[in-house]
Amino acid sequence: MPSAPKRLRVAICGAGIGGLTLAVALSQYPDIEVEVFEGATTLSEVGAGIGIFPRPWKIIRMLGLERDLLMACEMKPTEGPVSAFNIRKSDQRAGFIFTTLITKGMMMQFHRADFQKILLAHLPKSCRVNCSKRLRTYTNRPSSPTELVFEDGTRAVCDVLIGADGLKSAVRRTLLTERANWMQAQGRWQEAADIGACIEPSWSGTIAYRSLIPAERLRATAPGHPVLTTPTMYLGKHGYLIAYPISHGKLINFVAFKCRHDLEHTEFAGAWVGPGDKSQFADLFAHWEPEAQALLHCVEKPLRWAVHTVRPLRSFVCGPTALMGDAAHAMTPHQGSGAGQAIEDAYILATVLGHPSTTRETVPRALRIFDEIRRPVAAGVAEGSRVNGQYFSLAVEGVDFDRYSGKQLWDKLQGMHAEVVKNWEWTWTTSVDGMMKTALRMLEAPI
Ligand SMILES: Cc1cc2nc3c(=O)[nH]c(=O)nc-3n(C[C@H](O)[C@H](O)[C@H](O)COP(=O)(O)OP(=O)(O)OC[C@H]3O[C@@H](n4cnc5c(N)ncnc54)[C@H](O)[C@@H]3O)c2cc1C
Numbered sequence: 001m002p003s004a005p006k007r008l009r010v011a012i013c014g015a016g017i018g019g020l021t022l023a024v025a026l027s028q029y030p031d032i033e034v035e036v037f038e039g040a041t042t043l044s045e046v047g048a049g050i051g052i053f054p055r056p057w058k059i060i061r062m063l064g065l066e067r068d069l070l071m072a073c074e075m076k077p078t079e080g081p082v083s084a085f086n087i088r089k090s091d092q093r094a095g096f097i098f099t100t101l102i103t104k105g106m107m108m109q110f111h112r113a114d115f116q117k118i119l120l121a122h123l124p125k126s127c128r129v130n131c132s133k134r135l136r137t138y139t140n141r142p143s144s145p146t147e148l149v150f151e152d153g154t155r156a157v158c159d160v161l162i163g164a165d166g167l168k169s170a171v172r173r174t175l176l177t178e179r180a181n182w183m184q185a186q187g188r189w190q191e192a193a194d195i196g197a198c199i200e201p202s203w204s205g206t207i208a209y210r211s212l213i214p215a216e217r218l219r220a221t222a223p224g225h226p227v228l229t230t231p232t233m234y235l236g237k238h239g240y241l242i243a244y245p246i247s248h249g250k251l252i253n254f255v256a257f258k259c260r261h262d263l264e265h266t267e268f269a270g271a272w273v274g275p276g277d278k279s280q281f282a283d284l285f286a287h288w289e290p291e292a293q294a295l296l297h298c299v300e301k302p303l304r305w306a307v308h309t310v311r312p313l314r315s316f317v318c319g320p321t322a323l324m325g326d327a328a329h330a331m332t333p334h335q336g337s338g339a340g341q342a343i344e345d346a347y348i349l350a351t352v353l354g355h356p357s358t359t360r361e362t363v364p365r366a367l368r369i370f371d372e373i374r375r376p377v378a379a380g381v382a383e384g385s386r387v388n389g390q391y392f393s394l395a396v397e398g399v400d401f402d403r404y405s406g407k408q409l410w411d412k413l414q415g416m417h418a419e420v421v422k423n424w425e426w427t428w429t430t431s432v433d434g435m436m437k438t439a440l441r442m443l444e445a446p447i
Pocket residue numbers: 013014015016017018019037038039040049050051052133134135136164165166167168169170171208210255305307324325326327331333335336337338339340341342
């Protein structure tokens with residue numbers, strides 16, 4: 001028997017954490033057809049860890065993903081205060097813990113591949129995930145379906161296109177180019193130029209070196225190293241290290257950040273992501289404390305990642321097309337929140353698209369509600385993350401930490417930590433409930 005016609009056909013471009021979470025969230029609505037188009041030949045997340053804070057974790061729970069994700073880690077989510085990270089000052093021979101980041105509920109830490117596998121396992125059979133389908137461009141015509149054009153020359157149609165295609169998003173390129181052209185045609189040259197400037201990502205001045213260290217290797221090098229059990233951040237001038245156990249303690253997720261904030265928005269020469277070499281960052285950390293050295297000693301074949309961001313957009317949507325996740329607001333990783341923000345986007349997008357008032361005709365309105373709710377939140381998180389990156393590399397305006405010692409140094413570090421917490425606590429003190437209520441109120445308001 002032929003199945004009932006679907007209310008909406010949604011195409012999701014990109015099968016990263018954002019795109020797959022959206023596909024899972026939309027699968028609650030049987031009258032929405034979902035098809036995912038992924039440019040890569042296979043689905044394989046980069047071999048690295050990912051942390052999810054309490055605010056997006058609540059969404060994970062609501063989407064029914066919690067039980068399976070918990071089976072992929074040692075951690076149990078808690079509601080009360082927990083120590084998330086020990087934070088050390090490490091750019092000296094004798095480093096010391098100067099604070100512990102206390103969060104309400106813990107940051108859940110995973111191997112990205114495990115996370116992706118679980119998202120895929122939760123997709124219904126009706127949701128097709130097509131690999132080797134790299135979007136080149138798309139066209140929106142009034143009263144016609146959106147047409148997607150792939151690099152291999154094939155095409156597809158949909159009622160709603162969601163660009164979850166990451167930092168170098170092809171959907172963002174088409175959406176912003178069209179809007180800039182339109183502005184130009186209206187003689188609004190400055191606006192056209194401002195929009196055009198957001199098409200290409202911008203270098204943050206920071207390079208991340210990521211590696212997964214086998215816990216056995218660290219144990220052999222430094223028996224009882226605190227990172228085997230305790231997430232830790234090692235701060236110093238011009239960079240920092242972050243390390244925590246994942247995969248039932250078998251691996252240590254390690255990232256070294258080399259920060260040149262003065263180079264923000266300059267062009268990064270060379271490939272943005274590629275194999276790295278310890279020699280590219282060892283110099284910066286050469287005089288750091290032994291605990292940091294032990295980690296650096298265990299790093300093999302790091303992946304080098306020039307951290308790029310997307311400049312704040314004036315809108316994430318245009319007609320029946322929307323951007324989400326890194327495609328919309330790629331941010332620095334200094335609040336461990338880029339994927340969390342993609343998860344929040346997915347949840348609100350599914351809410352507005354799934355709402356019974358949303359039809360093919362009213363999709364643009366639903367997407368504008370998504371934009372109005374999510375864009376300011378993501379922009380605030382991106383800015384907070386940028387500032388955190390400065391604090392973690394001890395770049396605090398008016399404070400030269402080298403000039404202080406003893407109680408004075410301690411007080412300066414405490415002052416900085418207080419700012420970090422003020423900046424970061426949104427992710428464990430607030431929830432997505434408010435956004436959700438606003439979305440429903442707006443959807444149910446008379447047009
Ligand atoms: C060092 C580092 C550490 C981080 N740590 C954390 C953390 O602890 N917690 C956290 O929340 N976030 C963290 N982030 C940020 C997080 O990784 C990203 O924000 C998140 O992965 C974005 O997900 P996404 O689905 O939007 O994009 P992506 O993960 O980039 O997925 C995009 C997908 O689209 C595909 N694609 C691209 N172009 C096309 C095309 N033209 N057609 C079809 N498919 C296409 C890609 O192959 C990819 O599969 C970190 C980032 C970095 C760099």
